[in-house]
Amino acid sequence: MSTFVKNAWYVAAWSKDVGRELLPRTILGEQILLYRREDGTPVALVDRCPHKLAPLSVGRLKGDFVECGYHGMTFDCSGACVRVPGQQSIPRSAHIRSYPLVERYNAVWIWMGVPELAEATPIVDVPHYEDAGWGVVDGQYLHFKTNYLNITDNLVDPAHTSYVHRNTIGNEAGEDVGVQVEQGASHVLAYRWIKDAPPVALVARMGQFTGNVDRWQYYYLYLPSVSCVDFGSIAAGVEPTEENKDKGIRSFSFNFLTPETESTTHYFWLHVRNYHPADAQASDDVAHLMNLTFKEDADLLELVQIEQERTGVREYTGLAIDNAPVRIRRMIEGLRAQEQPEQAGQTAAARRASQPAFSS
Ligand code: FES
Ligand SMILES: [Fe+2]
16 A cells, blocks of 8 residues: 655755756656756656657657657647647547646655645745855755655654764764654654763864763654754753754754655755855765765665565564654554545546547
């Protein structure tokens, strides 16, 4: 059974990767074709010709239209067929689905669900993205060979940093520090403060601390799969307030998870920071460290996926630190249950639309 939530905005690609070449990408198990019109507007269509199911991505762009590479049927940006070589009439079923897109944060976001719901659904807010006092690293991509829910589990789980990331962003100081959990209508927050402990390596370098620090980790997960990790450090002994966080070394690490298949996930990430905002070397250091860190997650979560597939179960001994991951999974199940009637309707419509496109 699918684990995907369709009525949500997902990053389909970084803006820089969508151009006048046909870009195929699997998203929520569907074959999608991305490109830009001549005026720069991005387009997303099903990457499948309704004639013999040839991928349109092996065809070519003609102006704003896509020409199938098998027999030349041609489609406009809405998915309507505008030409069938060798015949005058265009079969009524010669239409492919197009998807709503929005460009924000240098990314192209796609809506895979009921189109009418797209406009009223906001895209997550990335604080300080356009603030000159903050440095940005964006355009980053990793491919995880694991179901996206294994990653959402991980991204509301501060406790794993002491172990998985011992050599990058974690250290032993946090091993026995408990996690608090708060739940909103469409997000879960897992957080903790690790008080009066030595700074982790990056913070020690960037913050020039001379003594111990208070370190915070606030893991927000916005349904279904946008993660924001607010983390940083400040000289030990302050009140744990938002204002004091801004006085320390602070980062917002955003992870946009787009399910590719049930066992693979596109992992787009960006990072904003309040230290050395215009320093290219600091940006390179952040990109290098975060990519190392996420690779540590990927290596572990890919092994978890293999074991889940081998055993056919996702069972584990429940621990106190699972509070937030369990809430996320329940909330996602709730969203999926709401969508099922719509998905059933879409499946019937898709079956009808996939009838062979014979001409009359
Ligand atoms: S498969 Fe596309 S036109 Fe025949
Ligand atoms: Fe991690």
